[in-house]
Amino acid sequence: QVQLVESGGGSVQAGGSLRLSCVVSGYTYTASGVCMGWFRQAPGTQREGIATLYTATRHTYYADSVKGRFTISQDNAKNLYLQMTSLKPEDTAMYYCAAAGGIDAVQCPGRQQTAFTYWGQGTQVTVSS
Numbered sequence: 436q437v438q439l440v441e442s443g444g445g446s447v448q449a450g451g452s453l454r455l456s457c458v459v460s461g462y463t464y465t466a467s468g469v470c471m472g473w474f475r476q477a478p479g480t481q482r483e484g485i486a487t488l489y490t491a492t493r494h495t496y497y498a499d500s501v502k503g504r505f506t507i508s509q510d511n512a513k514n515l516y517l518q519m520t521s522l523k524p525e526d527t528a529m530y531y532c533a534a535a536g537g538i539d540a541v542q543c544p545g546r547q548q549t550a551f552t553y554w555g556q557g558t559q560v561t562v563s564s
């Protein structure tokens with residue numbers, strides 16, 4: 436059974452930093468790679484894709500809203516991370532990690548949430564001004 440468990444959320448003042456973690460278990464990675472992503476959803480809004488990473492190439496993609504401030508990465512155990520710096524109040528949201536098999540390296544960057552099969556339960560990030 437595939438499980439993704441996020442952690443690392445919390446409350447921080449504007450300009451601060453947080454590092455989110457996503458522990459992945461039960462997933463069989465193949466040499467062809469897996470598309471991993473971070474998404475967020477603020478109350479009353481649609482879920483937004485903010486970063487993707489393709490495991491085989493480590494190629495990354497960022498939405499304009501977080502480019503230059505957030506960094507997606509993965510360790511050798513295939514756990515996923517999101518380093519967030521220069522946080523703004525508009526970054527306040529529930530953050531989710533997700534995994535999608537069957538997507539190649541060309542299709543992964545900025546892939547829509549409907550393509551992702553496995554999701555974590557989310558971790559809340561609150562940024563105060």
